[in-house]
Amino acid sequence: MFTRIAREDAEQHPLPGRVWHSYFGPGSGVSERVSLGASVYPPGSKPEGHVHPGEEETIYCAAGRGRIVTPDGVADVSPGVVVHVAPGTFHATEADGPEPLELLCIFTPPVVSGSYENKEPA
Secondary structure, three states, X not given: OOOOOOHHHOEEEEEOOEEEEEEEOOOOOOOOOOEEEEEEXXXXXXXXXXXXXXXXXXXXXXXXXXXXXXXXXXXXXXXXXXXXXXXXXXXXXXXXXXXXXXXXXXXXXXXXXXXXXXXOOX
């Protein structure tokens, strides 16, 4: 079995400083073990960070320029760069290019969209 999902068919969730396009996740009927979506940050966006207590996040930069900021350091992102964030790691995203920053985000185990917002670093 396979599933095709176009951007316009993904669920949109406005979150602080970005729009989350949820391609699939818990309850979608596509996968029980992983969730995938795209975060689109307008130029200059710097929302407060958050923590995924039990989920790994792998981030692929599809377009734009910015950085992922953690207590351990800063990872500059541009198209083709991948950043992996371990469970329990506080991280924030900053978009600093002239165009939107688009990040493809893969979570395992799957995450419920927006369930991690407004969490302070541990």
